[in-house]
Amino acid sequence: MMHRSAFVFRAWSGRPAPRIVLAMAVSGLLLAACQPEPASDTDGAPPPTVWVEPVAAAKSAGLSYSGTIRARSDAPVAFRVGGKLSVREVDIGDRVEAGDVIARLDATDFKAALSAEQAQERAARAEADRTADALERIKTLKQKGHVSQASLDAAQAAADAAAEALKAAGERRLLAENQRAYTELQADVAGVVTAVLAEPGEVVALGQPVVRVAAALGREAEVAVPEAHVAAVSQASASVTLWALPGKIFPARLRELSPQADQAARTFTARFEVEDPQGLARLGMTATVHLNPPGQAAGVAVPLSAVWYRDEAAYVWQAAPGDSRVTPVAVRVLRIEAERAIVEGKLKPGMTVVSMGVHRLDPELEVRVVERAPSDPVLVGALQ
Structure with missing residues (x-):
């Protein structure tokens, strides 16, 4: 029994037999095949995020x-007659159109004056009609030899005077009508009231400004x-x-x-x-x-960090929120400002360009494009 134990100890304490080594290797392979493969670090990971900022029109580098x-026109508006301001229809900030009533004067006296002139015109018309009829009768009598030439001349003069008086009465009546109409102050052009210079109850003189209207020109x-x-x-x-x-x-x-x-x-x-x-x-x-200044290109403004170079040529990455790829756009740098580069190329104001991490991008790289608001914190690198 002792000799058998010693043999077993010597057999396992020495070099393993080839058959045993082969069995262990096969078992290891079978166990490895049964184990699940480790998940890839990139499988299922979201695409990296790139931040973009809008392109702006460049401000002039001149003066x-x-x-x-x-x-363009901001003129005072005034009545063409004087009187007591009874109503003001507008206040500061009100918009008016051409012909809108701005204010009114007390028109009592103007109505009375118009009535008087209308009565004078009616009287002058009646006198003109009477003298015209008298002239026709005198002409008939003169043809028959019943009146003298002097009577005909007198009748003609009376008719002419009455006609002139009627014309003058008509002009005075028209003037009274205009003055009555001038008691309503109307806007000459469309615009906005910028100042109020008189209040209801105030007696305003001819030409005294009541409001100011800035024309919408x-x-x-x-x-x-x-x-x-x-x-x-x-x-x-x-x-x-x-x-x-x-x-x-x-x-x-x-x-x-x-x-x-x-x-x-x-x-x-x-x-x-x-x-x-x-x-x-x-x-x-x-x-x-x-x-x-004449001859200076205006260009557009992009973040200074958006410009990258390849073979001495300048580029920016253009992308819009929602895109999954970025596109290189060749530009020419006109000048450098504090935080902006003024460039020209196929960029227009409103387009968006990648503002950070531009050297880590590639046209074939799938990304998630997010527009950076001015209030967003500045991140180190464009990719997350």
Whole structure:
């Protein structure tokens, strides 16, 4: 028994037999085949997220002047006769159309004057008719030799005087009608009331302003230009931005440049007509006029981090929210600003470009495009 145990110990404590090694290897392979494959790190993972920002129209790199939005015509409106203001139909901010009644005067005296002139006209017409009939009778009698030439001349003179009196009475009656009509103050043009200068019950004189109406003929940006820049203002193309509407750029053109400088400030007043078909520019808004020197390309503004280079050529990745791919767009860098690059190419304001992590992208890479709002935190890298 002792010799058998020693043999068994020596057999297992030595080198394993080839058959045993082979059996262990086969068992290991079978066990490995039965185990499930480990999940891939990329299977089922969402595509990486890229953040995009909108392309904006570039502001001019030239001169800029601050001013105010004005109406092209802002004139006082007054009665053409004097009297007591009985009714004012409008207040500040009301819109009026041409022909709308703005205010009325007490028309009692004007009605009485009109009635008197109408009575005078009726009397003058009756006198003219009477003298005309008398002239016809005198002419008949003269033909028969019953009256003298002097009587005919007198009848003719009386008829002529009566006709002139009738004409004068008609003119006075028309004047009285006009004065009666002038007791209603009507708007000459469509616009908005910007000031009220008289209250009901107040006696206003002829020509005294009652309200001011800014005509709806367009809006203008009024700025003060230093005398050293007058020549540039006349030659440069212009655009206007509003403090209340950041990012919105309105095309503009110079309409009026004062021929004389202000004696105190030594500046020239310039008025630029603003192209605003939607009526976004409201009266009194703070405006900035940007002048672009002749020959300078305006371009568009993109984030400085959106520009990347390949073989010394500049590109940006263009993509819109909802896209699954990004597209390279060749651009030419015009100038660099604080946080923006002004470029030109096949980009238009409103398009969106990748703003971060541009060197990690590829046209074949599937991504999730999300537009970054100005309030979103800045992330390190574009891919998440």
